[in-house]
Amino acid sequence: MSKLIDPREGVRVLLMGNEAIVRGALEAGVNVAAGYPGTPSSEIVQNLADVAGERNLYVEWSVNEKVAMEVAAAASFAKLRSLCAMKQNGVNVASDFLLHLTAAGTRGGMVLVTCDDPGALSSVNEGESRHFARMVEVPLLEPGDFQEAKDMTKWAFELSEEIRNLVVLRSVTRMSHASGNVTLGRLSDARPKAEFKYNGFILDPLEGPVVSAPVPYKHTLQQEKLKRVREIFEESPFNTYAGPEKPDLLVVTSSACTLYSREAIDVLGVKDRVGLFKLGTTWPLPPELLKKRLASTDQVLIVEEVIPFLEENVKILAAETAREIGVKTFFGKNDGTLPSIGELNPDLVAVAIAKILGIDHVAMPPEYEKKATLMSFAKAPNRELTFCPGCPHRASFWAIHHALLMDNRLGFVCGDIGCYSMAALPCGFSTLKTLHAMGSGTGVASGFGQLHRFGMEQPAMTVCGDSTFFASVMPALVNAIHHRAELTVVVLDNSGTAMTGFQPHPGLKVNAMGGDVPALDIARICAAMGAKVEVRDPFQIEETRETLIRLLDQKGVKVLIMRQMCALSPEKRAKKNYEVKVDEALCLGETCGCNRLCTRVFRCPALVWDKERKKARVDEVLCAGCGVCALICPAGAIRKEEVA
Numbered sequence: 001m002s003k004l005i006d007p008r009e010g011v012r013v014l015l016m017g018n019e020a021i022v023r024g025a026l027e028a029g030v031n032v033a034a035g036y037p038g039t040p041s042s043e044i045v046q047n048l049a050d051v052a053g054e055r056n057l058y059v060e061w062s063v064n065e066k067v068a069m070e071v072a073a074a075a076s077f078a079k080l081r082s083l084c085a086m087k088q089n090g091v092n093v094a095s096d097f098l099l100h101l102t103a104a105g106t107r108g109g110m111v112l113v114t115c116d117d118p119g120a121l122s123s124v125n126e127g128e129s130r131h132f133a134r135m136v137e138v139p140l141l142e143p144g145d146f147q148e149a150k151d152m153t154k155w156a157f158e159l160s161e162e163i164r165n166l167v168v169l170r171s172v173t174r175m176s177h178a179s180g181n182v183t184l185g186r187l188s189d190a191r192p193k194a195e196f197k198y199n200g201f202i203l204d205p206l207e208g209p210v211v212s213a214p215v216p217y218k219h220t221l222q223q224e225k226l227k228r229v230r231e232i233f234e235e236s237p238f239n240t241y242a243g244p245e246k247p248d249l250l251v252v253t254s255s256a257c258t259l260y261s262r263e264a265i266d267v268l269g270v271k272d273r274v275g276l277f278k279l280g281t282t283w284p285l286p287p288e289l290l291k292k293r294l295a296s297t298d299q300v301l302i303v304e305e306v307i308p309f310l311e312e313n314v315k316i317l318a319a320e321t322a323r324e325i326g327v328k329t330f331f332g333k334n335d336g337t338l339p340s341i342g343e344l345n346p347d348l349v350a351v352a353i354a355k356i357l358g359i360d361h362v363a364m365p366p367e368y369e370k371k372a373t374l375m376s377f378a379k380a381p382n383r384e385l386t387f388c389p390g391c392p393h394r395a396s397f398w399a400i401h402h403a404l405l406m407d408n409r410l411g412f413v414c415g416d417i418g419c420y421s422m423a424a425l426p427c428g429f430s431t432l433k434t435l436h437a438m439g440s441g442t443g444v445a446s447g448f449g450q451l452h453r454f455g456m457e458q459p460a461m462t463v464c465g466d467s468t469f470f471a472s473v474m475p476a477l478v479n480a481i482h483h484r485a486e487l488t489v490v491v492l493d494n495s496g497t498a499m500t501g502f503q504p505h506p507g508l509k510v511n512a513m514g515g516d517v518p519a520l521d522i523a524r525i526c527a528a529m530g531a532k533v534e535v536r537d538p539f540q541i542e543e544t545r546e547t548l549i550r551l552l553d554q555k556g557v558k559v560l561i562m563r564q565m566c567a568l569s570p571e572k573r574a575k576k577n578y579e580v581k582v583d584e585a586l587c588l589g590e591t592c593g594c595n596r597l598c599t600r601v602f603r604c605p606a607l608v609w610d611k612e613r614k615k616a617r618v619d620e621v622l623c624a625g626c627g628v629c630a631l632i633c634p635a636g637a638i639r640k641e642e643v644a
Contacts, residue, residue: 005051007187015182017175018043020146021113024153025083026055028109029188032075033059034068036471037500038087039122040176041115045085046503049512056191061503061512064438064471065090066097069112073101076110077210078194081157088116088127089417089437093472095132098166102136103212103222105164105205108192109157115171118305119343122173124417124435126341128306133168133283134313137222139229140283141169141238144258146180152238152280154185159232163225164205170282172305174256174343230284238280239289246296247275249356252314253303254279257344261303264349268361274353285313287321294318295325301356302332305344331356386427389606390567390624393420394427396492396538398602398632400461401429403548411459411552413490414448416441418465419499420492427603432463439464439472442489446476449485449557459552461488467497467505469522481530481557488551489531489559491522492538494566502569526559538562541631567624576625578640580606580618586637587615594634602632 003013004023015023021044025033035045049059058075062068065086075082086094091114098112114129133140141156143149149171156167200207203217212218233239243250251274253261258278265274277293279285294300294314302311311332318328331337337352338344347363354361387394397420404411415421415432416439424432434444445462464473469491480487496502504510509519527533532554536544544562551558565572590596598616599609606622607629609615616637618629627640 002051004047005054005187006184009184009186012181012183014179015146015150016043016177016179017146017149017171018115018177019047020149020182021153021169021171022047023182023184024150025111025157026051027150027185027187028154028157029081029190030083030157031057031080031108031192032072032082033057033084034062034071034082035085036062036065036068036090037467037497037503038090039500040117040171040173041085041087041090041113042500042503043176044083044113044115045512046501048083052513059512061497061505063506065093069094069097069101072110073097073106075194076106076108078196079108080192080194081109083111083113085113085115087123088114088129089123089125090114091129091132092127092437098132098136100212102138102166103215103218104210105218105221106160106166107164107206109160110166111153111156111160112166112168113153113171114168115173115176116306117173119173121343124421126306128309129168129170130283130309131307137226138165139163139167139233139281141167142255142280142282143169143171143175143238144255144278144280146175146178146182148238148280149175150182150185155238159229162232163228165222165225170255172256226284230286233281233284233286234289236281236286239286240278241275241293243275244272248273248297249299249301249353250275250277250293250297251301251303251353252277252279252293252310254282254310255305257303257305257349260344260346260349263346264353267346267350268353268359270353270357270359273357279310282310283313285317287317290314290317291321291325294321294328297328298326299329299356300331301337301352302330303338303344303349303352304333308333384427385422385425386603386605387419387422388567388624389604389622390626391419392494392538392562392564392566392626393423393492394602394604395541395564395626395628396463396490396544396562397423397428397431398628399538399541399544399548400463400490401431403545403552404461406545406549407459407552409458411461414441414445414460414462416464416468418468418492420463420465423463429601437472438468439476442473442476442480445487445489446480446483446485449480449487450483452486459488460486461490461552463490463492465498466491466493466495466507466522467503470506470520474525477526477531477557477559478529485557486555487557488548489557491559491561493522493561493563494569495571496566496569498566498569502566523559523561530557532556532558533561534559535561535563538564539626539628541628567626576623576643578625578627578630578642580623580625580627580630580638580640582615582617583637583639584613584615586635588635588637589614589616592635598629598633598638602629604629
């Protein structure tokens with residue numbers, strides 16, 4: 001039995017932050033969950049899917065984040081409790097519906113869990129989701145530890161039902177993916193019946209139609225809800241203070257920065273001088289509680305990650321109440337006391353506190369830092385960012401790269417988010433020349449595909465993954481076909497959302513809960529749109545390259561689907577098609593004239609340069625047995641044999 005559905009109330013278990021959020025949702029009696037995969041949020045929906053059968057839940061990986069929010073909203077309209085989960089970039093995708101939803105209101109408790117990624121550890125930007133809560137005027141909660149992640153999630157559903165609107169719960173990477181002890185509460189045994197009432201008066205929030213109009217009335221009602229939230233937040237147990245009554249410095253913080261701040265104060269030994277005010281309810285701010293704390297000191301340090309959201313909101317309240325609390329000196333991101341980008345840590349917070357208080361403190365002695373830097377260069381193995389051994393993307397971009405070279409018109413490739421983003425790097429032969437949001441590669445390329453009328457002769461290409469195709473490429477492809485763009489679209493179909501853990505998508509025959517569902521065929525969809533469609537195996541490099549060269553010369557929108565399963569997929573893992581070895585008698589080493597093409601250019605991690613023999617060899621442990629390297633060796637020294 002999963003520890004997430006352990007019925008024992010009061011026991012302590014070790015939970016990852018995302019698992020704690022899931023447990024909180026289960027204790028709240030969540031009925032429906034939807035999301036789109038994206039680190040650091042993916043475990044939330046997956047863990048709910050894993051226990052869906054035991055807890056009578058409906059859970060899905062939606063086609064994108066906007067649809068996920070719409071699915072969860074439908075459950076709320078039917079008086080069920082629902083959750084949708086996504087990373088910070090996903091909130092941007094969902095924001096169109098979000099603006100309408102929060103204006104119309106909800107019925108059953110509905111929680112949006114957004115997992116931000118300070119430092120962009122698994123993202124192309126740091127992003128920031130907190131400002132959406134302020135923009136759409138709904139409550140924002142931020143757990144400061146793992147117990148709060150559970151308890152606050154449960155409370156978020158109750159708060160949502162009290163105000164009849166969405167509640168946003170924000171986590172960050174270090175909260176989502178770190179682990180800590182959590183005391184379990186009682187699992188909900190509620191079994192509500194779904195019913196959507198819509199025949200009541202248009203202004204009836206529980207029985208009328210769910211619409212955001214009339215805007216003046218609905219917006220006024222939303223403002224009243226926000227006023228009620230402020231009153232609730234004044235008494236929230238998730239807002240805590242530790243320290244002297246009149247501190248020399250007040251640290252105001254939230255989320256994972258609570259842990260950093262607490263450790264920094266301990267390291268410096270300044271508990272008698274520094275007060276720690278942890279806010280779990282960060283929008284709207286509890287004004288009376290905040291005024292009380294601000295009035296107790298003259299200096300305030302605000303510790304938070306990504307944009308100075310909390311800092312600026314606190315300053316606004318301080319300015320409005322300056323006659324009551326006095327003028328304060330603020331420190332934070334805006335004045336450079338804390339870095340304006342990247343993750344924070346206890347050392348950075350300690351240095352900031354020490355500087356303000358005039359304490360001599362060096363977080364890391366120069367000698368230690370110098371020694372650590374030298375050792376990292378001397379002892380740590382060099383590991384570049386690259387495609388995995390046997391990854392079909394390496395073969396795909398090898399074919400694309402050489403097709404463009406042979407075409408000789410300075411053609412280029414537009415990309416977006418996925419494993420294939422690495423094709424902007426040497427491992428993908430620096431093929432990608434634009435890289436933005438999911439699906440934007442196709443939209444940007446369709447724009448380039450209209451520029452022939454302005455004398456542009458360079459052919460435009462774009463690549464996307466199979467999951468991204470369903471999530472966001474289809475509208476851009478429709479646009480390109482409808483407007484007669486000159487464009488070649490390459491769909492890298494590796495049979496799953498590989499980058500985030502092989503979550504299913506509409507192209508597969510299984511859903512999040514393991515049930516059988518119809519698979520949608522990308523080739524037939526593209527053909528139905530009116531595109532010219534071909535399908536190739538990227539491991540057949542020569543055939544793929546020739547197909548690309550031919551398609552580049554054709555007019556209109558062409559789609560080439562490169563279909564080959566990811567080497568790490570559950571179905572293919574540890575299964576080799578070929579045993580691959582280097583024939584030392586044929587390998588010419590550095591005298592080949594290929595500039596060590598296999599190890600320096602093709603760059604598969606399983607191809608290793610033997611410094612003693614001055615020849616290439618295959619690392620049998622790393623080799624996935626795709627056999628592609630045998631096709632690119634100019635001397636024919638790499639041999640492959642089919643595995644029986």
